[in-house]
Amino acid sequence: MLQLLCVTHSGRGEIDTHALLAALPTDEDLRRLEGPLLSPAFQEQTALGAAIRLKELVDASRVLVQDGLNRVHGLTPIRPQIDRLLAGLIAWQAGKVDWCDLLTSALISGPTGCGKTMLARAFAAQACVPLVSTSYAECQKAGHLGQMLAALDTVVSEAIAKAPCVFFIDEIDSFADRMIQHRNSEYQRQVVNAMLVHLTRLAQVPGVIVLAATNHPEHVDPALRRAGRLDLHLRMRYPDRAGISAILRDALGPSAPDFGAAADLLIGVSGATAAGVARAALGIARQHARPVATDDLIDAAQEIVPAMSPGLLKRMAVHEAGHLLAAFQLFPTPPTSASIGPSGGTMELPIQPAITETDLRAAMIVRLAGWAAELATFGDASIGAGGTEQSDLALATRIAIDAVTRHALFGSDLLWTPVAPEHHLTMPKHLRLRVTDLLNAANAAARQLVADHPQAIETIAQALIEHRELDAGQIADLRARILDSARGAQNFEAMRESSGMMATRDCAKHPKF
Known part of the structure; x- marks a missing residue:
């Protein structure tokens, strides 16, 4: 200088x-x-x-x-790992630890607008190091395959030259699984192979933290996701009510009006959407040449995220109540959060390893219990159980398909025949029948569970309508009210056993089982 x-x-x-x-x-x-x-x-x-x-x-x-990382909301579950990555980089810069003794990379996954790119920027800023970023599309626009690979090599070399730094690659799911065959498979294979070489190269350079972001971690080539290339998998989520309030406060400043009502309207939306609401409220106030008022926030929230009717809110609460009740009955540990909002309902579970047939049946029943609760309460069901690859029905179907094609469970043939999602419609008839039988059995068990506990569904639904968002403590209290400590343990084992017997009986109807 x-x-x-x-x-x-x-x-x-x-x-x-x-x-x-x-x-x-x-x-x-x-x-x-x-x-x-x-x-x-x-x-x-x-x-x-x-x-x-x-x-x-x-x-x-x-x-x-x-305050960089504190301004990224939705980090609560992964903040300890983020802080350890940061502390490791700082300790290495101070000469207190060898680079080879640290975890230095992570795959960041989460829904659109949850703040993955913002997290990478905040991490680099808080570490006081440069951020070098790229994406598959950024490199591909350089031209043909050779030019794309050269562009990728250039940006990786830039990160190495700037170490210590953060190397951030967005949309890494574009480096898709090489085992999936398609028209551009050979092109894709060469690109993924190059990325593998570069990640190995970066891992050997002291001072380079590698962060990769995706909305679809299941589509990333497994070799890219393994430890040594991307050591950690950090799953981000949309901000909770407190996070949304913090986003509004950051955008509107310390003199912001009461935003509790607006935050309630925005539960379940992305942080990017919440920030957009704040900008819209500022625009309304600017138009009237006055400071932002509470009504401005509410009007902006309703413009961007239309308010739900009482009927839709009730149906959404009943749907999530079905999931919660089934989880209370069939899983050893309760969910950690649940919410209902304009973008739908959510329920977050601790990791539940599904090892046995009973575990898999329980997982399918929990997925289908929201649909069953709607049927029991309203006499019909909505489209809320289906739709995307992450919908209840899609996830239950995936569990059933994997059980019979990958794990040879539920009396299926002793043969490993995995089926990719894009081939579900072309599965052999006998496999489709087995999967359908499993799902029908899980649905029957879910409907019986809901029918046996109508008051529990109503209690949980009313709690969701009142609070819109339930944390781990509130869910634990609900569970204790619905299942007292002694009877709860009996119900847990009894429901798992009875649901398994029901599934077995239904499956036995089909000669293939």
Whole structure:
């Protein structure tokens, strides 16, 4: 910086080095400033003025840097791993640990708009290191295969040259599984192979943290996802009510109005959508030349996310109540959160390893219990159980297909014959019948469970309507009210056993079992 100031602010190439050293930020602070931020400083008339301006810019950016990760909402489940990655990088920079002893990479997955890119930027800012980013599409636009691979090599080489830094690759699911055959399989294989080489190369460079983002982790080639290339899998989620409130507060400033009602309307939406609502509210207030009011937020929320009718809210609550009741009865540990909102209902479960046939039956029943609760309460069902690859029916179907084609369970042939999702419709008839029998048996068990506990469905649904969002403590209290400690243990074992017997009896009707 001193040499640069000699060129830009001294006709004779001489400056007062001691005065400038006293005025300039530290080397570490200067590294935090990216190119565009240097321009205002160099517009000063004197070298000393430029140094003072640089110090002001550093001080202004430090506030955002220190609070960077706290401004990314929805990190609660993965924040410990993020903090460990950050602490490891800082410890290595301080010479306290060898790079080979650290986890240095992660796959970040989550729905659209949950903040994956924002997390990568915040991580780099808080670590005070450069961010080097790219994507499959960014490299592909360079041209044909050779040019694309050259573009990928260039950006990886840039990250290595800038170490310590964060290398971020977005939409890594575009580097899809090489085992899936399609028209461009050979092209895809070469691109994925190149990415494998580059991830191995980056892993060997001290100081490079690799973060990769995707909405669909199941589509990423397994070799890319393995430890050593992407060590951790961090699953982000949409922000809860507290996170949405924080996003609104960040966008509207400390003098923001009460946003509790608006936050209730936005439960279940992405952080990007919540930020868009805040900008819309600012626009409404600007149009009327006044500060933002609570009504502005509510109006903006209803423009972007239309309010649900009482009937739809009730149906959504009953649907989620069915899932919760089945989870209470069939899983050893209760869900950790549940919510209903404009984008649908959600229920988050701790990892439940499905090892036995009984475990798999329980998982299918829990998936189908929302549909069963709607039928029992309203006499008909909505489309809420189906739709996307992550819908209740899709996930239950995947469990059943894997059980009979990958694991040879439920009396199926002792043969490993996995079926990719795109081939579900072309499965042999006998496999389709086995899967259908399993799903019908799980549905029958779910409907019986719901029919036996109508008051429990109503209690859970009313709690969801009242709070819109239930945390782990509220869910534990609900579970205790519905299943007391003694009878709950009996119900858990009895329901698992009875659901398994029901499934076995139904499956036995088909000669293939």
